[in-house]
Structure formats: structure tokens, C-alpha cells
Amino acid sequence: MQSNREIVLESTPQGVPAPGNFTLRTAPMPEPRTGEVLCRTRFLSLDPYMRIQIAGRHLSGTVTPGDVMKGETVSEVVHSNVAAFSPGRLVRCMGGWQAYSVHRTEDLYGVADNIDPPSYALSVLGMTGLTAYAGMIWQARVRGGECVVIPAVTGGVGSIAAQLCAARGARVIGIAGSGEKCGYAVESLGAADCIDRRSEDVEARLGELCPEGIDVYFDLVGGPTLDAACRHLAHYGRVVLCGLMAEYNHTDRSPGPDPGLLIGRRAIVSGLVVYDYESRRDEFIRKCLPLLAQGKLKQREDITVGLENAPAAFHRLMSGQNFGKAIVRV
């Protein structure tokens, strides 16, 4: 009988997780019980929040040494006693970093045929895209003509956010970690300009590029970039707090921006948790499919082949070396 392959957290990383923090191991094939479905992983989404699960601080749960790494997957139904999910059907589920997984039907979501390629169910039409859409459209309500600053602009969430805002007529200023990424943001994501955070003074450049202030800052990174953006907020500027990429590899936490500054700017700062928007996922997909068809929304995926290479890909993600949404094809 076939066996399963799974990637287990071996040790809690200090700083950026390295491949040595993980082990690939063989395990017995999981067996579905009544009402359960056996799935084979096709695509695994790698996301920064996984670093927080390892650190024991994420609201979706923790991963401790010895546990299989968690993660969202697009999987194929292999064995099922349930009419709704026949073999061959593609589903979205929390398959984790493994080749096979077993789920109860209430934890499976069919991947519609119009999500093509199916990995888009993990990227532009998945949690990543939903995060960008919820943050920029529903929460910040970005309008045409506004100045929107997006760090990690070529990453999973950032790249979708930039395109959604540009499609609304907003002026998008990206921040990215290389000249190549900055070029991509301007040429392909609709950014009006992009700041190379490794070679430029981010705060000075924000001042130059946003002379009338930042209307919306999508905080995907935290740290000093959040501070710098707040110092350049326009009156009534909105800050959507979504991620803290700059801090995920550290155990100490950065404080937030000076409240006195937020008062003077009449800023509105709100925290975004994408799970809260799950009930609006279909609406989000309906809004985005035409944009994809029109070419206003493109998805660059940073695809790594082979489950065994997931740890190296995660290391690249957590050190900012990915270029596009990080996905493992299993």
C-alpha cells in the first residue's frame, strides 16, 4: 500500500526559518472514515502567517516541533464515500505540507472550473486575493485619484492589491526589495512608482512621491515602514493593518505608530483578518473574474516543484526572495 509523505517542523527556528528546521518523513497513508474524503495535494500555498503559527502567536493555531506543517492546498479527491465529492474533483482544503490528507466534507470547498489554473484558488482568486480585496476595496474603500502605498508590492497580497487599486484609478506607490521587483511593479502591476527599500531612503521617497500625503497605506510589513508611512499620511488617511512581515522572524514586537501623529492626521487605522470575509468569498471572485479576463488583474506565481522543496521555498519567502505568490506544486 502507498504511503504518505509529510513535512514536519523539526525545531523552532530563530530568525528566518531554514530548511534544517524541517524534516520530510514517510508516514502511513491516512484512511478516510465514514463521511471523510481522502485527498491528494496538488498545490500548497506558502504564506507568511505560517511563521507566526510556528512562533505560537497566530490566531489560526500553532505548530510545534513534531507537528506536520499546516497550510491551505488545492487537492484532488482520491477516495470518497460522499456523493458531493467524487474522485477527480478538485477541492480547496487545509491539506498541510503533505502529499495526502483526509477531511470531513464540511472542511472541503470545491474549486470551480472557471478558476483556471486551479492554483489560482490559492492566489489571485483565493485567500491571498481575498485579503487584498477585503483590505483595499471593502475596508479602506480606495477611490480613484487617491494615493495608495503598498509595501511588499510584488508579493502575494501586495501584487493583487496594487492591481485592484490601479484598476480603480488610484495612484499606487509600491515598495519592494529589488530594482527588478520595482520594475515589475510599474510595468505589470500598474504602480505609478516603486521604492526600492534596499537602496533608497523609504521615508524620503514617500515624501517626494506623495507630496499631498498618503490616503491609504496597506500595512503588510509593520516595523519602520509603517512608521514612515504614518508620518506621511494625508488627513483622514486610512491604514489597514494586515501583516507584519518585517517582524515575523523576530520574537520581540515593534510598537505601533505615535498616537499623537495619528490624532493630528485624523487617521483611521483598522486591523484586517481575512477570515472575517470568508462569507463574501463568492462575491469577491465574481468581481475579480472579469478583471482577470480583461487583463487588469494578473497573477505571478512563484512555483516550487516538489513537496521536499517546500522548506527551501519557505525560507526564500521569509527572507523576501520570492517573486510572486509562493506556491509548491506537489
Added chain:
Amino acid sequence: MQSNREIVLESTPQGVPAPGNFTLRTAPMPEPRTGEVLCRTRFLSLDPYMRIQIAGRHLSGTVTPGDVMKGETVSEVVHSNVAAFSPGRLVRCMGGWQAYSVHRTEDLYGVADNIDPPSYALSVLGMTGLTAYAGMIWQARVRGGECVVIPAVTGGVGSIAAQLCAARGARVIGIAGSGEKCGYAVESLGAADCIDRRSEDVEARLGELCPEGIDVYFDLVGGPTLDAACRHLAHYGRVVLCGLMAEYNHTDRSPGPDPGLLIGRRAIVSGLVVYDYESRRDEFIRKCLPLLAQGKLKQREDITVGLENAPAAFHRLMSGQNFGKAIVRV
């Protein structure tokens, strides 16, 4: 000819401003030019923002040594060539810390007869009340049944905020600087409970008194109390940033609460500047007059008699020794 008396900033204080930082001096009586009005100060409002004007950080302007202290007053028109403001008329203006002041008519606002006593134009029906109303009703949209935490609850803004929230059916938890003030908050301001910040562990008590979390925190003080309140925020809790009393006497600024915490709580943090609500002042007064008539809104004023005693009263205010809205009767 009569002369003016004015209080001048003598030196920039370190820490809490002391009477020695100010000088009372005699000056020539100001003379109104064409279109100007001479006013005699009746009541002077003392407010924490004045500490920031001295420090050069307030958006309404700065006061440097040698300048007459600024401040809002209820004054009586003494001499006027303008039909709209005849002698004897009570007006609200930025008269400053002095016995007489001259104003252009566009800087004068008549005090309506139904504002009685007229000092209420500086307290419950003035900027102080408007700040509380704008923060709690318009900005935080406090609803019945919500848990609202208000620090400096017996102070000018806090005491009005507490009563407005209680009148809406919210459960108000106050924070104050003495057992006597706490007793007053519960007995007279409608607070369900009140934490004595000098003798109790504020954070532990917030946890006990708000077991389902804080729905609205009205931040009038900044500093560690803001942090503590954020750690006890309910999901979707709102924080209205309005003042930083705990920091006004310091030159260093405290950072804001941990963004990761704000994300997890889906918090909404917004800065409040009362000047933005000036256009709605009449609406606010219309809403509050019935509450005053019904006894649902009471104003305790901490009145000091004599302009020469303003510096000592300001020292008391900035060290938290005032009890009620600080006003000087000139």
C-alpha cells in the same frame, strides 16, 4: 485710562508647568480698530492642549516665552462699532489669559441665552462637550449595551463622555486618579464602575470589569493605559485617540499599541480633532440641551477665581489635581 492685565509664558517648563513659568504683567488697554470689538474676559477655559502649545507641538499654534498664553474665553463685549455685537453681549472667543482682548467679528461667537451659566459655553456646551460628543457619538457611535472605558473620567471631556454613553445605555467603566473621583464617577456620571489608577492595577481591573472585552476606549491619556486598554479590546473594538494627557509633560513620545494586537482584535483606531466638528456645534448643543434639562448631563466645573491664579490652576490641571472642567473666572 484703564490698563490690561495679561499672563505671559516666562519660560518653557520641564515637566509639569509651575506658576513660576508664568508672569502676570500690566499692558496698555488694547484698542479696537474699525470692525473690531473690545471684550472683557469673564471665563477662561484651561485645557491640556495648552501644554502642547507651550511645547510647540499643537496644531492650533505655539506659545513661546514672552507670548501671552492663548485660550478660549467667554467674554463680554465692552466696546463695539459693530451692530451685531453690542456692549453687554456675551461672546465666545480666543481671548487668551488676559483681562481684555480685541477681536474681529468673524472670530466672535455669540453665547445664546439658553447656555446658562455662560461658562457652560466653555464646558458641557462648549469645546469640551463637543469633543466628548464627537468622539463617543459621531466617531465611535457608541450603542446601548456596549462596554465603554473612559480614563480621566471626572475631567472635562471624560465626565461628559461618560454621561453621554450612560444615557445611551452603554456600560461605562471609568478610570480616575483618586477614590473620591471614582466615587463621583459612579454616583454622578453614570459609570458602572471606576478604577482608581493610583491604587489599583489598571490592566488587571480592566480584565475583571470587561470580561467580554472593551467595545470602545476613549483615549484621553495615551501611555500605558492605552496599551492596557488595547490588550482588553473586544473584537471590532474602537479606539478614539483624542488626547495624550500622560505624555503632555514629557518631551519624549510614547509609541502606539502593538499593531499585531490591533490586527487580532480587528480594532478600529481613529484620531479625533475637535476642530473638524465645528460645523456641527449647533447640532451638538441641540442634542445636549434636553439631556441637561433632564438631569442626564451634569457639569462639574473646577472654578478658580482671579486671572492671577490661572498659572496655579493650570499646574493643578496638568498634575491631575483638578476635579471637573478647569475654568478661571476673571
